Amino acid sequence: MKRLITILIGLTFLVGCTPSFSGYVMDKREGAILVVDPSPQDFSHTKEDDRYYEAYWAEGDAAENVEIGSKVDVWLGKYVQESYPGQVALKRAKAVPTSKPEGAQLTEYEALRKALNKKEDETYELWAVSSIEYEKDEDQWKIRLISTFNGKEKEKQIELKDGES
Template identity: 35%
Template sequence: MKRSLLLILPFCFLMIGCTQNEPNITGYVMDKNDESVLIVSNHSADYGSTGSSEGFYDAVTASNALDEVKIGDLVEVWYADGVRETYPAQATIGTLNVIPSEQPEGADLTKSEVLDKILPQYSPENHPLGVKSIYYDENQDTWSIILRSLFDEVDYSHKILDE
């Protein structure tokens, strides 16, 4: 019995240590106020085979964000403690890393700057959104963005000049 415990215990510590290295969520900052940020995963999960939502986006309203974090930033977040299981979830940020925003060759704007231009058009309290796609067309010098409503799965398409 002791021998089994000695073999299992290191494995448990290894598993706990490995899971702490992965962020709880990686996504875009879709809204920010004095108290919290809304972070929506940058990748959707497809639960269509189970009869559930196709294109479900994990989302969290998180407190304790850095002042430097801006709408449109791509971030990795590790929670400080438990998560309230609402949708979007609610948590306190323990660690937040801003991932440098991509700026395609030939583009003047970054993905973060493009999202910061578009997102103020929406009311995130009643209408939280996820980024379904965002890409730069060098030939037309434009950005194409598709935002998806988290609640009713409606897509909103935008095309803006790269300026």
């Protein structure tokens, strides 16, 4: 019996250690972060959207610890609103270290943050990261974003010189 209780306690601990999902912080406002999973789910069985990008406005004290452009693991609480993006309570957010390619001055996080601050949209778009690449020969970053709205793939590429302010 003691062994069974120990196993149950261990499983409960492990479940609490697994993040709800991972993604990039694409926007931030007071006490909340917009986290979008860069890996689309296949929704081709529906007639409206081929792909679905999981996205949440996550609100809580843990939002203060991460910045726009960060790749994060997030632990979510209960839903506040089941809209798109969803609105949820944020229990915990942990920044995932990103790499700095050979020859680059910026990390992937820094390049994405600068690109997101640089983009200028006339209308609101909810973007997911399609790719982040450093091209050593050109000493520049190419960040590809894809719109997650309307089921229509709208892409945007932002080019950024490495170390550009």
